[in-house]
Amino acid sequence: MRTIRHFSEARPVILSFIFMMVLASCATSEKVLTDTSVTGAESAAENGELRTVPFLTLRNRTGREEAPKYFGGERDTLRAGICELDRTPLDSMKPLAARAPFRIPDEIVKVDAIIELAVQDFWQRMETRSDGQAPVLYMHGFNISFERGCRRALMLKESLALEGRFLLFSWPSDGQITSYTHDEADLSWSVHPLHEVLLEMIDRFGQGKVNIVAHSLGTRGVMFAMLLLAQAQQHQGPLLNQLVLIAPDIDVGIFKQYLPKIRPLVRNMTVYVSSNDSPLMLSRQVHGHPRLGEAGEHLEALQGIEIIDLSAVPRRAPSGHVYHLYQDVVIKDLDRLLHANQPAAQRGNLKQTRESQWLMLPTAIE
Secondary structure (H helix, E strand, O other): OOOOOOOEOOHHHHHHHHHHHHOOOOOOOOOOOOOOOHHHHHHHHHHOOEEEEEEEEEEEEOOOOEHHHOEEEEEEEEEEEEEEEEEEEOHHHHHHHHHOOOOOOOEEEEEEEEEEEOHHHHHHHHHHHHOOOOOEEEEOOOOOOHHHHHHHHHHHHHHOOOOOOEEEEEOOOOOOOOOHHHHHHHHHHHHHHHHHHHHHHHHHHOOOOEEEEEEOOHHHHHHHHHHHHHHOOOOOOOOEEEEEEEOOOOEHHHHHHHHHHHHHHEEEEEEEEEOOOHHHHHHHHHHOOOEOOEOOHHHOOOOOOEEEEOOOOOOOOOOOOOHHHHOHHHHHHHHHHHHHOOOHHHOOOEEEEEOOEEEEOOOOOO
């Protein structure tokens, strides 16, 4: 039975505070949507500026009627649905945005409505709309509310042309700058449900066909979910296709310990790193150990993965942490990886520097 709901929308302490301040975010507004069916709503989306992001979430319902506040930051059972977003172009900003060396928004994107579906109906919808294409699950990071997660997911889905095969997994991040340790705990709690979702995807879409793209703190949850898959591995060959870790906020020493267990589960593993990632620099100070997403000598012992170093690519955002959303050269590289399954050696904007490491050039070449 399908359920549908529509709504409008001392030093470590100091370092931790600075770390969380760097990752601050901004909110969006909302409006009323009056459609009463999934089909009608999606039809309207295709004909206008409304866009959709399919989601699975472990967040609680807040009881509020504003779409951006419909899901909160508390833990709850797995729910599914569609996040609808409205895009309002800022035409006057487009010429400036095209020339600026840093990102200037040329549109306003806001959560417009939430359509909640029964989980089984959600999976059936994904199977139908993917039309045999390999699905891509996106896992967000720290300080991401539900509405911000939907907005970021929409950017990634549309920039990579993943319509019909993309879904957001939204774990219960508080979406607050001061809640890093809370988010770490909630991410750990989310590992087992994420593992169950991955099993469901493998069962429905086939062994070796599912792709995972994870960002920042979310990569840590994916790593531990992969370990659960490894413990129960009874299949020959990889279970997943591409595993992409972007700016991973993972202790590199812990990753080295677990890599031999999780590497056989995927056809290809790609890690994007940078020496210009300010939040990961601060995370290293808070935790006392280098992060996997930082470029440096600590990555040299990693084997069997492709490490893409973005240190030569100018920042488009101050933090240097969300390059998968704002850097055209990175988006193009991800496109080749997820659509064509091209290894690093075949992607023309990369220069090999070590056996498993590649430097991304500032401007992509064919």
